[in-house]
Each structure stands twice: as C-alpha cells, then as structure tokens.
Amino acid sequence: MAHRKTNGSKIFMTVLFMVAACRAVAINDLLDRASERSDILHSLSTTLSHDLDSQFPPIGRVIMPRPSMCHTASLQTPIDKYQALQVSESDLLSLARSLLQAWEDPLVVLSTSANTLPHPAQSSISNKIQELQEHSKNLGDGLDILSGKMGPAAQTIASLPYRGGNDIGEDRISKLINFNFLLSCFRRDSHKIDSFLKILRCRAAKMQPEMC
Amino acid sequence: MPHSSTHFVPPLWQPQTVWWPPKPGAGLTICPALLRIIELLPRLCGAMMKKAVEVILLLLLFFTPHTMGKRVSPPGKPALTRCRSPEKETFTCWWEPGSDGGLPTTHALYYRKESSERVYECPDYHTAGENSCFFNKNDTSIWVNYNITVVATNALGSNFSDPVDVDVVYIVKPNPPEKQTVTVMEDKGWPFLRVSWEPPQKADTRSGWITLIYELRVKLEEENEWEMHLAGHQKTFNIFSVRSGGKYLVEVRCKPDHGFWSEWSSTSYIKVPDYFHREKSVWILLTIFSAFIFLILTWLLHMNSRSLKNCILPPVPGPKIKGFDKQLLKNGKSDEIFSALMVSNFPPTTSSNYEDLLVEYLEVYVPVEQELMQEESKDLHGGSLKCERSTSDSDSGRGSCDSHTLLMDKCGEAKKEGRHTDRESSRRLTEAQRHQKGWEEDTLTYAHGDMVSPDMSNGRVKTWPSVFSPLPRYSSNPLDKQSSLEMAKQHCLSQPGHSTKEALGPSNWDLCLGNKQPHLLHPQTQVGWQLQAHSEVNISNIGRKQAPAGLQSPALRSTEYVEVQRVNKEDLVLLQPVVSGCGRIEGYPQKPKEKDYSKVKGVDSDNMLLLQREVMEEDWCPGVNQEINGVTGNCYTSSTVSPTHKPTACIHTAIPVQADMALAMNGYVDTATMCTMPTC
Numbered sequence: 001m002a003h004r005k006t007n008g009s010k011i012f013m014t015v016l017f018m019v020a021a022c023r024a025v026a027i028n029d030l031l032d033r034a035s036e037r038s039d040i041l042h043s044l045s046t047t048l049s050h051d052l053d054s055q056f057p058p059i060g061r062v063i064m065p066r067p068s069m070c071h072t073a074s075l076q077t078p079i080d081k082y083q084a085l086q087v088s089e090s091d092l093l094s095l096a097r098s099l100l101q102a103w104e105d106p107l108v109v110l111s112t113s114a115n116t117l118p119h120p121a122q123s124s125i126s127n128k129i130q131e132l133q134e135h136s137k138n139l140g141d142g143l144d145i146l147s148g149k150m151g152p153a154a155q156t157i158a159s160l161p162y163r164g165g166n167d168i169g170e171d172r173i174s175k176l177i178n179f180n181f182l183l184s185c186f187r188r189d190s191h192k193i194d195s196f197l198k199i200l201r202c203r204a205a206k207m208q209p210e211m212c
Numbered sequence: 213m214p215h216s217s218t219h220f221v222p223p224l225w226q227p228q229t230v231w232w233p234p235k236p237g238a239g240l241t242i243c244p245a246l247l248r249i250i251e252l253l254p255r256l257c258g259a260m261m262k263k264a265v266e267v268i269l270l271l272l273l274f275f276t277p278h279t280m281g282k283r284v285s286p287p288g289k290p291a292l293t294r295c296r297s298p299e300k301e302t303f304t305c306w307w308e309p310g311s312d313g314g315l316p317t318t319h320a321l322y323y324r325k326e327s328s329e330r331v332y333e334c335p336d337y338h339t340a341g342e343n344s345c346f347f348n349k350n351d352t353s354i355w356v357n358y359n360i361t362v363v364a365t366n367a368l369g370s371n372f373s374d375p376v377d378v379d380v381v382y383i384v385k386p387n388p389p390e391k392q393t394v395t396v397m398e399d400k401g402w403p404f405l406r407v408s409w410e411p412p413q414k415a416d417t418r419s420g421w422i423t424l425i426y427e428l429r430v431k432l433e434e435e436n437e438w439e440m441h442l443a444g445h446q447k448t449f450n451i452f453s454v455r456s457g458g459k460y461l462v463e464v465r466c467k468p469d470h471g472f473w474s475e476w477s478s479t480s481y482i483k484v485p486d487y488f489h490r491e492k493s494v495w496i497l498l499t500i501f502s503a504f505i506f507l508i509l510t511w512l513l514h515m516n517s518r519s520l521k522n523c524i525l526p527p528v529p530g531p532k533i534k535g536f537d538k539q540l541l542k543n544g545k546s547d548e549i550f551s552a553l554m555v556s557n558f559p560p561t562t563s564s565n566y567e568d569l570l571v572e573y574l575e576v577y578v579p580v581e582q583e584l585m586q587e588e589s590k591d592l593h594g595g596s597l598k599c600e601r602s603t604s605d606s607d608s609g610r611g612s613c614d615s616h617t618l619l620m621d622k623c624g625e626a627k628k629e630g631r632h633t634d635r636e637s638s639r640r641l642t643e644a645q646r647h648q649k650g651w652e653e654d655t656l657t658y659a660h661g662d663m664v665s666p667d668m669s670n671g672r673v674k675t676w677p678s679v680f681s682p683l684p685r686y687s688s689n690p691l692d693k694q695s696s697l698e699m700a701k702q703h704c705l706s707q708p709g710h711s712t713k714e715a716l717g718p719s720n721w722d723l724c725l726g727n728k729q730p731h732l733l734h735p736q737t738q739v740g741w742q743l744q745a746h747s748e749v750n751i752s753n754i755g756r757k758q759a760p761a762g763l764q765s766p767a768l769r770s771t772e773y774v775e776v777q778r779v780n781k782e783d784l785v786l787l788q789p790v791v792s793g794c795g796r797i798e799g800y801p802q803k804p805k806e807k808d809y810s811k812v813k814g815v816d817s818d819n820m821l822l823l824q825r826e827v828m829e830e831d832w833c834p835g836v837n838q839e840i841n842g843v844t845g846n847c848y849t850s851s852t853v854s855p856t857h858k859p860t861a862c863i864h865t866a867i868p869v870q871a872d873m874a875l876a877m878n879g880y881v882d883t884a885t886m887c888t889m890p891t892c
Contacts, residue, residue: 039469046470067357068327079353081301081421188355191381191470195421198469202420 028208030146031201037139038096038194041132045187048128051121052180065177070185071162072102077192084195089203090153092196097143099189100136102160106182107133109166113179118172132186139193285313286369290362292376296385296472299414300354300422303347303380304340307362307373315366321345326357354380384471387412389426389464394482397450403484405430405451409464409477424466429476433459456487 067073077095078084087095111133114126147154168182169175288310297303309319321334334345345360358380362373391410396403407428415422423445429438430451443449443464454460460483463476513520813822 042470066326077355079356080349081354081416082349085419085421188379192355194470195381198423199420202418 027149028204030142031197031204034139034142034146035194035197035201037135037142038190038197041135041139042190042194044128044132045183045190048125049183049187051125052183065181067184067188071164072099072160072185072189075099075158075160084199089200090151092200093143093147093150093154094156096193096196097147098158098160099193100140100143101157103136103186103189106162107136109164109168110182113168117179118175284315284368287311287313287317287364287366287371289371290319290364290373292360292362292373295378295383297380297383298385298387299416300381300384301349302352303383304344305360306344309343309364310371313366313368315368317364317366319343320363320365322361322363324359325353352380384468386415386424386466386468386474388474388477389466392464392477392480394462394480396482396484403454403456403487405454405460405482406448407451407462407464408448410447411466423469426464426466428462428464430460430462433461454484456484459483
C-alpha cells in the first residue's frame with residue numbers, strides 16, 4: 001500500500017513538473033508568436049492608411065473627426081512608458097484582449113464598406129481589410145490561450161461596443177472620411193496591442209535577453 | 213517607412229482669438245514715433261516752428277525709406293518640418309521659419325493635446341537647437357495626438373504655420389547604434405570580419421519598450437558601393453566575403469519595429485591582414501599538378517603518335533595497279549604509263565593463260581581394274597566416300613582428291629573449288645581432272661541410285677567418288693571436250709545413234725557420237741564399265757584404259773548431273789543428263805571463274821564449233837529426254853549431229869574447232885575456255 005502510494009506520488013510529481021516545464025516554455029513561445037502577429041497587424045493597418053491618404057483630397061481632412069471620438073477611447077491605457085511598465089502582465093494582456101475584441105465588429109463594417117468604397121485602390125484596400133480580419137482573429141485565439149495560462153486577471157475583457165452602425169456614410173466624401181477615421185482608430189489600437197505584447201514578451205523572456 | 217501622421221485637423225480655434233498672448237516688445241516702427249512727435253509739435257512752438265518742423269519731418273520721411281533699405285512686413289509663414297522621438301519617451305519638433313519681413317521675428321510653438329482644449333507653449337526652445345522645440349518626458353504622452361502650430365511674430369504682425377498632428381509612437385527614429393567594434397577573425401584559415409554593437413543608449417530595449425532591428429554596411433576603402441547586410445535583432449554579425457589585405461569600412465544603423473531608420477553609426481575601419489601565402493601555396497600546388505598532367509599527356513601522345521597520326525591523317529592509298537609505275541607518272545610521260553599498264557596477256561588469248569584461268573584440274577587415272585573394284589567395294593561398304601589414290605603416276609600433280617584418306621566433303625570441296633581460281637596449280641591437266649572428278653561425283657551419285665532400285669529408271673543414283681579417278685583421265689582424251697560421264701553415257705549406250713538419243717535425250721549427246729568416238733568407246737566399254745549389283749558404276753574405268761598419256765587441257769568444266777535412266781541388258785547404266793540447278797548455264801565467257809555452258813550446236817564445215825547460247829534457264833529443268841528438246845525449244849535438233857551439220861539461225865557463237873576435235877560430245881562447252889581450246 002505504501003509502496004503504491006509512493007509510486008503514485010512520484011508519478012504525480014513528474015507530471016506536474018512536466019506540465020510546469022511545458023507551461024513555462026509555452027508562454028514564451030506563445031508570446032513570441034502573438035507579438036509577431038500583432039506586428040503584422042499593425043503594419044497592415046499602416047499600409048492601408050497610407051494607401052488611403054495618398055488619394056485623399058486635402059479638403060477631406062478638414063472635417064475629419066477627432067481621434068478621441070474612437071469607440072475605444074474610453075479604455076484607460078498607459079500614456080507613457082513609466083505607466084506602461086508598471087502595468088502587470090495580466091492587465092496588459094487584458095487590455096490587449098479588450099482592444100482586440102472591441103474591433104471584431106468594426107472590422108466587419110470596414111470590410112463591407114471596402115467593397116463599395118469610392119476609391120481608386122478599392123480592391124487592394126478590400127483585400128487588406130480581409131487580411132486584417134484574419135490576423136485579428138488568429139491573434140484573438142492566441143491571446144485567449146495565453147490568458148488561460150496567466151491567471152484570472154487576464155481573463156477580464158472590457159466591453160467596448162461599437163456604436164457606429166453598419167453604415168459609414170451616404171455620400172462619397174463622408175464615406176471616405178469615416179472609413180479613414182475608423183482606420184486611424186484601428187491603427188492606434190493595433191499599435192497599443194503590439195506594444196503591450198512586446199512588453200510582455202520581454203518580461204517573459206528573462207532566460208533569453210537577446211530577445212529584447 | 214512611415215511618416216508622421218500629418219493629417220491636418222482643422223483648427224477648431226481661430227488664431228485671432230484672444231487666447232494667444234501677443235509678444236511684448238514686438239517693436240515700434242519709426243513712423244508711429246514720428247507721428248507722435250508731429251502731434252506733440254504744435255504745443256511746443258508757434259506757427260513758425262510748426263512749418264519748420266513740418267519741413268524737417270517731410271525730409272525725414274523722405275529719407276527714411278532710404279535709410280531703412282527695405283519694406284517691412286509681417287513675418288512669413290513658418291512651417292513645421294519634422295518631429296522626431298528617439299526613444300518613444302521624448303520628442304522634438306523642428307520648424308522652418310518664413311521670411312522675417314525685415315523685422316526681428318520671434319517664433320513660438322503651441323500645441324494642444326487631443327483630448328483637451330488647453331493650449332500649451334513649447335517648454336524648451338533651446339535644447340534641441342535653433343528653431344526647435346523639445347518635449348521632455350513629462351510633457352510627452354503617447355497614443356495621444358498633438359496638434360502643433362508654430363507662430364512667427366514680428367513688429368508688424370504674426371504668422372501661423374499649418375497645424376500638424378503628431379502621435380509620438382509614429383515618429384520614432386532612434387539614435388545610431390553605439391560601441392561598434394569590428395574584429396578580424398579566422399575560420400579554417402580564411403579571414404572574416406566580426407562586427408558587434410550596442411543599441412543606442414537612450415532606447416530602452418531591455419524592457420521591451422522599443423524593439424530594434426539592425427542593419428550594417430561594408431565596403432572596401434577604394435570602392436564606391438556599400439554591401440548591405442540585415443542583421444535582424446542580433447547585435448553581432450559576421451562578414452565572410454573579405455579579401456585578404458583589404459581595408460574595410462563598416463557602419464551600422466537600427467530601426468524600431470514601426471519607425472524610421474536611424475542614421476549610420478560612425479565608420480569603423482579595419483584592415484584584414486595578408487593571407488597571401490596561403491593562397492599562393494594553393495596556386496603552386498595547382499601549377500605543379502597541371503604540369504604533371506601535361507607531362508603525362510605528352511608522353512601518351514608520343515607513345516600513340518603513330519596510331520593518332522593514322523587516325524587523324526589516314527594514309528592515302530596508293531595505286532596498286534599491275535604494271536603501274538609511279539616513277540613514270542611522275543615523269544609525266546603518258547605513253548609509257550599507259551603502255552606499261554597494258555597487260556600483255558589480257559584478254560587471254562593463248563592457251564597457256566587460258567589454262568591458268570581454269571579452276572582446277574582433275575587428275576584422272578585409271579588404276580588396276582581389280583584393285584579399283586576392291587577399293588570400290590570397300591568404299592561402298594564402308595559408306596565413306598573417298599577419293600581413290602591413283603597408283604599410276606603417269607600424271608603428276610595429283611589433286612587433293614587423289615588421296616585415299618580424303619572424305620567426300622573434301623572431294624565435294626574440290627568440286628566447288630573447281631569453280632574458284634586455282635592458278636597455283638602448275639598442271640593444267642590436274643585442274644581439269646580435279647574438276648571433272650568433282651563433276652563426276654555428282655554423276656555417279658545418280659548412277660548408284662539406280663543400282664539400288666533398278667526399277668526406278670529415273671532415280672537418282674548415289675555413288676562414291678572413288679570411281680571417279682579413272683574417268684577424268686578418260687575425259688581428258690583429246691577426243692572430247694566433254695565430261696567423262698557423258699562419254700560414259702555413250703559407252704553405256706555403246707551404240708551410237710538412236711539409243712543414245714532415247715536414253716540421253718538431248719542432242720548434245722549426239723555429239724558424242726562422233727566418228728571417232730565409237731571406236732574409242734567400244735573397246736572401253738568392254739574394259740571397264742560393268743555394272744555390279746553392289747557397286748557403283750565403274751564409269752571411271754571406261755575412260756581409264758584409253759586414257760592417253762598426255763592430258764590436254766580439258767577445257768570442259770561442266771558439272772552436269774546425270775540421271776540414270778535405266779539399266780540395259782548388258783548391265784550398262786543408261787544415263788541422261790540432268791540439269792538440276794536449272795541454271796547451270798551461267799555467266800559469260802569472259803569470267804573464268806564462272807561456268808559457262810553453251811551447247812554446241814555443231815561443227816561446221818570450217819571446223820567451227822557452233823554454240824548456242826542458252827536463252828531460257830529457269831524453266832529448263834530436265835524432264836523426259838524427249839521433252840528437253842521441247843522445253844528448250846530452240847535450236848536443238850534431235851538428229852544426229854555430224855560434223856557437217858549446219859548451224860541454225862539461233863547459234864550465236866561460232867568457235868573455231870581444231871582439227872583433232874570433232875565435236876563436243878555433250879554439246880556443252882565451256883565458253884570461257886573456248887578460245888583456248890587446244891583440242892577444239
């Protein structure tokens with residue numbers, strides 16, 4: 001009986017150790033992948049913005065809505081490095097996930113709008129929007145897995161509903177302006193996500209300082 | 213490369229609003245001062261003074277523009293050129309001032325953060341240099357749009373630049389990498405450069421705030437083009453494509469993940485030491501090796517020079533014409549050349565040459581009768597075919613068929629060889645004998661068959677060639693130019709005229725029935741030619757006794773097959789000629805190697821042997837004796853041929869017949885040897 005018990009405990013310890021070891025390695029790798037994907041996400045959005053701006057008549061910029069009117073503006077995020085480095089890992093992840101979640105619906109709106117966008121580079125814009133959706137979804141899945149490994153605080157996701165509706169404008173100018181505005185909001189938020197994840201990556205990679 | 217977001221948000225506030233305070237000491241102009249003085253003048257003086265002052269003022273006014281030199285105006289519009297953040301914690305903005313309007317102009321930078329209406333002025337104008345504004349950490353917020361405007365102010369007015377929206381995270385341009393080192397290292401004897409560096413000090417890469425990627429460039433001192441290498445996140449890099457003894461310049465730069473490339477770092481110089489001796493040794497080795505191979509090739513060439521020469525330059529075959537003299541040709545005397553070419557004995561006209569052209573001679577001799585019969589019986593039982601050796605050596609130069617030990621094949625070969633040139637034989641007679649012997653082999657074969665089955669009158673006879681030997685001798689009888697067998701036929705029949713005709717058919721046999729022939733034949737018939745039940749026909753005996761001493765050139769080389777027709781009462785085999793091949797008549801007389809058979813039509817009055825050239829060969833197969841005439845159908849007469857027989861129209865050739873030869877008995881004459889028939 002005692003013999004069996006010691007054997008069982010040994011096995012249990014082995015399994016636990018393995019899980020722990022696996023977990024440690026997995027997070028690092030997961031974060032690395034997540035940050036890579038967020039990097040791509042942001043790069044895509046930057047390219048899109050440039051494509052749009054190139055054809056944008058200067059007059060259109062005049063009546064652009066202000067960035068503070070983004071639907072994610074209500075989310076409190078660090079505004080400088082000092083603040084950012086003080087945020088815990090879980091919170092960082094939570095912020096990232098919240099932001100990502102908040103853009104799930106607006107991306108759909110963007111995608112549908114892109115099909116009828118009165119722009120010379122409409123097709124390429126439409127393709128890139130689809131890529132954005134794809135990467136966003138992948139990243140979301142990865143972050144969900146990550147959050148499962150980082151504790152309950154990482155699980156909270158702030159709700160940031162998009163209230164813009166499906167229609168982004170009636171006439172051509174307003175369509176373009178609204179599209180551009182939404183895209184700029186997304187660009188900033190994707191940069192936030194990317195930064196948070198890269199901070200997380202560096203924190204998790206204490207064994208590999210060359211990563212940072 | 214992303215530029216700063218410069219989407220211009222329209223200022224919701226107007227520059228003319230009160231909020232911005234005008235700069236004190238903007239500078240009074242001279243004109244208002246003068247006006248002031250003018251206002252004050254009437255108080256000071258009377259009317260007269262007033263006029264003088266006016267004049268003075270006018271003069272002043274007149275000169276003032278000259279002394280001033282230019283017009284004054286409000287300042288030109290400044291423009292914000294760029295804003296940069298080196299580490300995403302602070303940032304600096306630079307502007308380009310417009311024209312100052314001739315007056316001292318001051319510039320001010322005002323900014324507004326996106327979420328508030330409050331306007332701030334630039335906190336630091338000096339840190340970053342002239343026409344710049346530096347935002348320190350406290351004043352810098354990220355993910356916040358800054359609305360920045362520059363104002364240029366002078367005494368006459370002020371001018372606002374276009375506002376610019378700036379988000380700090382989009383304008384990051386780090387400092388160049390620091391602490392760059394380049395060293396020469398060795399890898400298996402080959403040098404390479406190892407470059408290492410540190411990230412810029414200000415950039416906080418350790419916390420992950422900034423992620424940098426690096427790029428370096430290398431070039432030789434004397435070159436113009438740089439060689440770029442992307443290093444990624446790593447802080448060291450190896451360059452392998454270096455030349456020994458070269459002096460290299462190395463520079464590094466970096467870029468944040470979503471920002472601008474930094475400036476190139478300061479150049480590092482490095483000189484690669486000479487590794488010349490190693491390269492040289494390789495060359496020396498190569499040279500020795502190639503020289504060695506070259507020597508081997510030369511030696512091989514020398515050894516095979518002859519065969520190679522033959523291969524590349526094959527020797528030109530020289531002319532091998534008999535009687536051709538190269539010297540004559542070189543001398544150029546054509547007459548002599550061609551005369552030398554002419555062979556005197558061509559075409560063959562004399563009998564001596566003619567005999568040379570004979571294939572072979574068959575030596576024929578008739579041994580002792582008993583001996584022959586014994587041998588024949590022996591041979592018969594043995595079943596092996598031998599050529600009998602002739603005991604009498606009246607005629608030397610026996611052919612190969614004379615040997616006892618020779619088998620049938622050899623004799624057969626001799627027969628075949630008879631068709632080939634056998635010029636080495638010194639004895640023409642021997643050749644003829646041999647040939648005839650070979651011919652007789654076939655004839656005797658037919659003879660034997662009849663022996664076995666006497667019922668078959670037309671059966672083929674198989675016999676042994678041992679009996680041959682006597683016959684050729686006989687056939688070389690000057691009487692005839694025919695095969696001995698044909699003579700034998702005659703003997704067999706032993707009756708001139710009709711019997712021969714019946715048995716043997718064609719009129720060629722009739723030729724046998726010359727006047728002289730019967731005389732010869734008759735006695736010989738008695739002598740040797742007896743049919744034996746068990747033995748072959750002693751055809752050979754017939755001709756043996758009467759064989760004359762000297763053998764003339766037989767000339768006849770017919771190898772006609774004979775068919776045994778029947779055996780008559782006197783135990784004589786009646787033979788008839790058989791042309792088995794149906795094409796035995798072949799060739800032209802000019803070819804000595806081939807057999808030329810022509811049927812002798814007859815001899816004319818001038819002793820000319822009249823021949824008939826065979827026309828039909830293929831269909832001319834032997835049938836019934838009488839039919840042969842019909843088959844050939846032409847020019848054959850079944851009547852006896854007498855010397856005085858006249859030639860028909862079909863006769864093509866006329867051959868002079870010599871006196872001692874009456875007629876060719878069988879009618880077949882070897883036209884090739886026609887002209888040289890001594891006994892013709």
